[in-house]
Amino acid sequence: MNRKFLEETNDLQRCLTYCYLKLATLTQAQGYKENDNRLTEKVRDWLEKIPKSLKDDFQVQQICTNNMNYLNEDFDSIINIYRKELQKNEQNNKVCIGEDAFSYIAHLYARNKNRDEEHRWYNLAVQYFQSHGHICKHTVICFCKLAHFYEKYENMIAAMNVYETLIIYLVEHLPCSFLRTSIKPIGMNIVDHFKKQGDNKRALLVLQDLIDLMLIESVNGEREINEQFKKLIGKCMDAACVVANLAYGKYLEVLLRHKSQPFDSYISDIEPAFRQAISIHQTDKNYCKSIEIHQQYIELLINSTINHESIVAAFKRLAYNFETLRLFDVELDMYTYLGKFIIKYQKNDDRVLAGFVIVRCKFIKMSSGVFHDEAQQMFIPLIKFYRNSFEPHAVYSEYFKSRHATLPRHTVSGIYLSLLELCFQYRSEFYQNHMKKNIDDLRNSSVELAAFITTYRVNYKALILEIFKKYGNQPIVHRSSTQFSSNFEAAIINWLSTVENDRTVYRSQVLHSLLEWHSIDDVCLAKCYAQMGDKQRAASLFDTDVYSDPALRFNSNACRRFLQHVYHQASAEERRKLEHRYQQHFLLVCDSFSDDMYFEILPLE
Ligand SMILES: [Zn+2]
Ligand SMILES: [Zn+2]
Structure with a gap:
């Protein structure tokens, strides 16, 4: 009975007949199951009534006769009908002759307890296919029925x-497919392994999965094939992870070759990282992990939307994987690959990511001492990229958020703060060039230049006063003379290899840098006002809060820049106060002709 039977007609009588037939089938099944003869009798009753209501329908008559014969266990007459049907179809030169009839006949012989005929008819179906070489909806089922027959009689080899x-x-x-023909030997290899081990049960399971895999349409079927392959491998992981791992390796090569035409450059960027991760797990005989990495790589490969983000996520996942295994040298390798990736694409959006990689690398170096040439070669351009993609305004607000943090500098967050401090010292080249170019261009237009500086400078005052209030009274320690190196590369290497855990040292360094930039900007602005003839306004620019104690303690140049603009505008009394307060920034000069004594501001250091 089939559904079409119902769909083809609007005739209520036929619908009713269909329902009765369906009901009969179900009742019959229930009768067998519960061994209840009353149910079988009910079915018999229906099967007698139904044909009478549709006398002109041969199909219905046939169905009822067959079912009645089945109930009466008169299998031979059903077999005859199906044999005739098969012969008729074959004579009509049909490609598909309804080969499931072979298997059904075999089933009827089984009901007759005729095992030889049962076997023969299951076999005939397979033979029919082999002599005709076609594939229809009956092909797989006919082969499987024969296999199930052997399984039933425990002939696993057959x-x-x-x-x-x-x-x-x-x-x-099936239509020719690169994936199908390439994956088949990989699967068969696993089957052979289990056969050699005498594990026929597992060999059978793998074979069944392999058949399902072979049946997948390989046009755009990569994902489905992959799911099926994972399922297949899942069946042998616990018993044969070496073999499973080997299979995954070959499977990966197949997919790579399959993909090779429009091979994404992103994929080739990340390939060495995956290859290394796999080989490390294999060397450690950690085959489960190796398979996991294979799977991650393959999932990326068959993903239809490979983009910057998904590649970055994959890199991070690889690195994290080795972090949890505490294999820090490999973790560093993974971040080295990621760092190179960031440098290659120079995307401004990657700035935060670059910061993360930088901090992580320094942390690894500090906690495990690992850092090799390759990492170092990546590290310098990565920090350069970081510095240049980080606007001083943004550095400022990022740092301002955590200005009260008193984190020790060997922690990850502490390293991050010290990285921001490095960015105070070495502000973005783009920013500096932009400032310089505009200052040059607007040289002759003081009003515009003043407006430009006022809006574009970073006002460090609040941060200077904050830090000074908390740390200004502690003794100043300047440790390293290379700390204000003009060579950024040297500064990077120095930053990478040192951890300054003395709070007063790094706070005084920060104050020094902030005062330096702040005073330079003030001077620039003051010059504009002076050029406009407003020397008073120029002098009043210099905030006395900033240029008193903070500048006096932490940056001599800031004091001297301040004095250069304020001292000469001041009244005699104010001058005396300044001479007294900023005495270490003055030189007492004696005029040899007049014997007059006067103060001169010392030049910048
Ligand atoms: Zn067929
Ligand atoms: Zn394993």
């Missing part, structure tokens, strides 16, 4: 042979 024959048959007769 069952496996049938499945293997089916696989060969499918590869031969």
